[in-house]
Amino acid sequence: MEKIATRDAYGQALVKLGHLHENVVVLDADLSKSTKTSEFGTTFPHRFFNMGIAEQNMMGTAAGLAAMGKVVFASSFAVFATGRAWEQVRNSIAYAGLNVKIAASHAGITVGEDGGSHQSVEDIALMRAIPGMKVLVPADAVATEKLVMAAYREPGPVYLRLGRPAVPVIYGPGWDMSIGQGIEIRQGKDATIIACGIMVYHALEAAKILAGAGLEVSVVDMFTVKPLDEDMICRKARETGALVTAEEHSIIGGLGGAVCEVVSGCCPVPVVRVGIQDLFGQSGTPDELMEYYGLTAKHLVEAVEKAVRLKKKT
Amino acid sequence: MREISQQAVTELKERARSLRCEVIKMLGKAGSGHTGGSLSAADVVACLYFWEMRLDNANPGWPERDRFVLSKGHAAPLLYAALAEKGFIPKEELQSLRRLGSRLQGHPDMRKVPGVEASTGSLGQGIAWAVGMALAGRLDAKDYRVYTLLGDGEIQEGEVWEAVMAAAHYRLDNLVAIVDYNGLQIDGAVDKVMSPLPIAAKFEAFGWNTQEIDGHDFQQIMQSLEAARGHKGRPSAIVARTVKGKGVSFMENGVDWHGKAPNTEQVERALAELAVN
Numbered sequence: 001m002e003k004i005a006t007r008d009a010y011g012q013a014l015v016k017l018g019h020l021h022e023n024v025v026v027l028d029a030d031l032s033k034s035t036k037t038s039e040f041g042t043t044f045p046h047r048f049f050n051m052g053i054a055e056q057n058m059m060g061t062a063a064g065l066a067a068m069g070k071v072v073f074a075s076s077f078a079v080f081a082t083g084r085a086w087e088q089v090r091n092s093i094a095y096a097g098l099n100v101k102i103a104a105s106h107a108g109i110t111v112g113e114d115g116g117s118h119q120s121v122e123d124i125a126l127m128r129a130i131p132g133m134k135v136l137v138p139a140d141a142v143a144t145e146k147l148v149m150a151a152y153r154e155p156g157p158v159y160l161r162l163g164r165p166a167v168p169v170i171y172g173p174g175w176d177m178s179i180g181q182g183i184e185i186r187q188g189k190d191a192t193i194i195a196c197g198i199m200v201y202h203a204l205e206a207a208k209i210l211a212g213a214g215l216e217v218s219v220v221d222m223f224t225v226k227p228l229d230e231d232m233i234c235r236k237a238r239e240t241g242a243l244v245t246a247e248e249h250s251i252i253g254g255l256g257g258a259v260c261e262v263v264s265g266c267c268p269v270p271v272v273r274v275g276i277q278d279l280f281g282q283s284g285t286p287d288e289l290m291e292y293y294g295l296t297a298k299h300l301v302e303a304v305e306k307a308v309r310l311k312k313k314t
Numbered sequence: 315m316r317e318i319s320q321q322a323v324t325e326l327k328e329r330a331r332s333l334r335c336e337v338i339k340m341l342g343k344a345g346s347g348h349t350g351g352s353l354s355a356a357d358v359v360a361c362l363y364f365w366e367m368r369l370d371n372a373n374p375g376w377p378e379r380d381r382f383v384l385s386k387g388h389a390a391p392l393l394y395a396a397l398a399e400k401g402f403i404p405k406e407e408l409q410s411l412r413r414l415g416s417r418l419q420g421h422p423d424m425r426k427v428p429g430v431e432a433s434t435g436s437l438g439q440g441i442a443w444a445v446g447m448a449l450a451g452r453l454d455a456k457d458y459r460v461y462t463l464l465g466d467g468e469i470q471e472g473e474v475w476e477a478v479m480a481a482a483h484y485r486l487d488n489l490v491a492i493v494d495y496n497g498l499q500i501d502g503a504v505d506k507v508m509s510p511l512p513i514a515a516k517f518e519a520f521g522w523n524t525q526e527i528d529g530h531d532f533q534q535i536m537q538s539l540e541a542a543r544g545h546k547g548r549p550s551a552i553v554a555r556t557v558k559g560k561g562v563s564f565m566e567n568g569v570d571w572h573g574k575a576p577n578t579e580q581v582e583r584a585l586a587e588l589a590v591n
Contacts, residue, residue: 025450051480052476054473056438056439056442056473057442057473057476057479060440060441060442061442061445061477063439063443063446064442064445064446064447064450065446065447067424067431067443067446068447068450069450088439088442091433092432092442092443096424
């Protein structure tokens with residue numbers, strides 16, 4: 001299976017976008033080679049500004065540019081873009097409803113060896129809490145390109161969560177993606193895994209394993225964590241009676257929390273949340289960390305089995 | 315150089331007096347808000363709105379307009395007074411300051427008020443915003459200028475110096491930052507709370523064209539704006555020495571008036587003083 005990092009896909013999509021639209025401006029905070037905005041910078045040097053290691057000013061500058069009609073993509077590592085500059089994102093960008101796309105790479109524990117200080121496990125929660133902020137978590141390179149284009153078209157602030165390592169490409173080019181709609185990639189009647197980001201791949205792997213054991217599991221790619229596809233979630237809750245959420249993020253405040261908020265109101269069914277269990281990350285290879293923090297297909301299989309057991313009890 | 319006539323100065327003084335009166339009235343009506351820092355910056359803002367900046371009240375979104383970012387967003391009453399005086403909003407509306415449903419929020423909201431260029435109030439953010447606007451002006455090959463007004467306490471924020479560094483790095487000579495150096499912040503004297511002094515030397519060290527003026531001397535304010543306009547290749551900083559609460563004797567240099575509104579009796583006394591001066 002072909003593997004491409006979502007940050008690489010982002011860098012390429014930005015260049016395409018730059019060719020298409022003169023009003024695209026890109027900012028980075030001295031991580032352009034890592035976030036892959038450097039390709040845009042090379043192609044469109046006059047529309048690329050390196051703001052140095054100063055994320056707060058980068059977000060404020062992005063606001064000023066957007067207020068003047070630019071569509072600004074501002075990039076850094078997720079932990080800095082959403083944490084260091086959270087209040088600038090809130091007040092300068094979101095409160096003013098400005099057209100800034102915060103495209104943050106190196107999200108989650110798959111940052112790897114750099115360790116816990118650089119692994120954002122709470123960025124989705126931080127961004128999701130801001131009124132009007134849209135939160136997109138692409139699963140692969142194809143989804144990333146489509147969501148970069150969608151983010152450009154979407155008025156107002158958008159958070160786009162990207163990863164460091166190469167991840168399997170699960171989508172063919174024919175998939176259509178629009179903000180706010182989950183995609184049911186695989187259908188099944190016994191339970192539903194609602195996943196985002198790299199966990200979509202692991203969810204599909206888990207579904208294959210479970211099929212061998214006689215459980216038919218639906219897999220939904222919830223690439224828009226906000227605004228959430230509530231109809232899809234409630235429908236899958238009714239149809240399958242058990243949900244598992246899967247995210248490379250804390251189980252607090254991210255996709256799992258968001259799904260629970262929805263089903264509690266429309267169709268309360270057991271929800272088992274797979275994610276990082278209120279912990280910081282640490283150094284290690286991405287694969288080691290995914291295993292250590294319980295984010296592989298094997299763990300999802302166990303979670304689905306648990307959810308199905310809970311369903312039978314109720 | 316534009317000529318600075320005595321008549322222009324006299325007119326600006328009258329504008330500033332009018333802004334101060336409106337600030338007092340609207341804060342008295344609102345019952346809360348930031349009086350001292352609105353009064354200290356009134357002369358600078360009068361010069362910006364009625365002499366320096368290119369604006370069109372009939373077309374707040376005019377692409378060629380100069381931009382003003384009130385980085386010290388708590389001086390919103392002063393900005394609203396200027397916008398009303400300039401005709402962007404009706405003068406009667408000033409009395410709705412801080413009321414539920416009002417466009418005139420406690421701190422400026424660009425989504426609500428025509429003529430407000432940036433939603434500010436969280437300190438340190440406006441100047442970063444102004445850097446973005448100045449960059450956009452250059453990208454679009456526009457000759458508009460960007461002005462931002464900062465508090466002297468505000469420059470304790472780290473983001474200010476990130477923005478100051480970026481403005482110099484990108485040689486934004488279309489950007490002017492004015493520091494309302496009234497010497498007081500909520501908890502006391504700025505140099506006692508957390509000294510940002512010397513202010514001008516810091517801007518200078520970051521690569522800015524820097525001037526220090528008396529922020530209540532109209533000739534000096536106008537000349538400094540004119541000098542900034544003529545300076546190429548670097549952003550300009552104007553450190554304006556001011557008096558907090560300027561124009562109302564019992565408010566001047568009173569730290570308590572940072573975030574306090576006058577009561578009815580104080581409004582009357584203040585307006586009486588402003589009528590004479």
